[in-house]
C-alpha cells in the first residue's frame with residue numbers, strides 16, 4: 001500500500017501557516033522553514049506568502065525545473081479534494 005499522504009484544508013494552512021512558513025502551491029502543501037536561508041529568491045518572499053496559496057507567485061517567477069525538483073524535498077502533504085483548485089488538479093492527472 002502506498003504511504004499515506006497527509007491532507008490539509010485551506011483553512012488549516014491559513015491558520016497554521018506562521019511561524020512554520022507553510023504554503024500551498026498547485027494543491028500541494030510545503031513547509032519551507034528549513035529552506036528560508038537557502039532560497040535564491042530570499043526568505044522575505046517566502047515568509048510573505050506563509051499561510052496562503054502561492055501558486056501564482058511561484059508561477060510568475062518562472063521557476064526552473066531544478067527548483068521544481070527541489071520543491072519535493074519540502075512537500076508535507078496536499079489539500080483535501082474539496083479544497084483543490086480544479087485547474088491544477090486536472091493538470092496533475094494529465095501530465
Ligand code: HEM
Pocket residue numbers: 030032039040041042045046049054057058061062063064065066067068070071074
Ligand atoms: C518550495 C518552494 C520553492 C522552491 C524550492 C524555490 C526555489 C527557487 C530556486 C532554486 C530559485 C533559483 C532560480 C531557479 O532555479 O528558478 C528561486 C528563485 C526565486 N524564487 Fe523561489 N522557490 C520556491 C518558492 C517561491 C515562492 C513561493 C516565491 C514567491 C512568493 C518565490 C520567489 C522567488 C524569486 C523572486 C526568485 C528569484 C528570481 C530571480 O532572481 O530572477 N519562490 N526559487
